[in-house]
Every structure is written in structure tokens, then in C-alpha cells.
Amino acid sequence: MKNSVLVQAKVPIEVKETSEQILNDFGLDLSTAIRMFLFKVKQTRSVPFSIGYENSDNPPKVSKEFSDYLLSTLKDIEQDKNILHFADNEEGLHYLEKLMK
DSSP states (O other): OTTOOOOOOOOOHHHHHHHHHHHHHTTOOHHHHHHHHHHHHHHHTSOSSOOOOSOTTSOOOOOHHHHHHHHHHHHHHHTTOSOOOOSSHHHHHHHHHHHHO
């Protein structure tokens, strides 16, 4: 593949092995599935599946500092403080791309 890079990720062995078995049932190998995921992220500019808790009665615990940060961020949003506004999504994405350079 022209202009390609190697992407590596560490996962528990049982996650890799189970995932490989499931993907093989679909005729896919792990590398192809990861490429499909990344192409879909690029295409949709989003995570191509929902992210949430399977058991909402028992969500994971977060640190007090992180919880406080989330609450202060929520208050900022409600009071329209420290919030950037863009005319459209393209303007917002352009701003983020400039930050990453």
C-alpha cells in the first residue's frame, strides 16, 4: 500500500484470539478489520459504533478529580463559558486540524 504506516496496539491475548476467531467467521483477518475500522472513522468522522455501558446500573467508577472536571465543564456549557462556536462543522474541523499541526 503506497504511503502506508504500521499501526500497533497492545491488547490482552484473549481479546486478540477471540476477536480473530470471530473475524475469521466473516472471512476477515485482524489487519483487514482494523483497516476497515480506521477507514470508516475517516469516512464518517465518528466512531462507527455506539459507546456505552452494557449494564447502566453499574457504571465504572471515575476519580473525584475527573468527576469534578466533568461537572465544571457541564457548568461552563450551561453558562456558555469557555465554549467555542463555529458557523458549521467544517469550520470546527478546520480549527481542530490547525491545533494538531
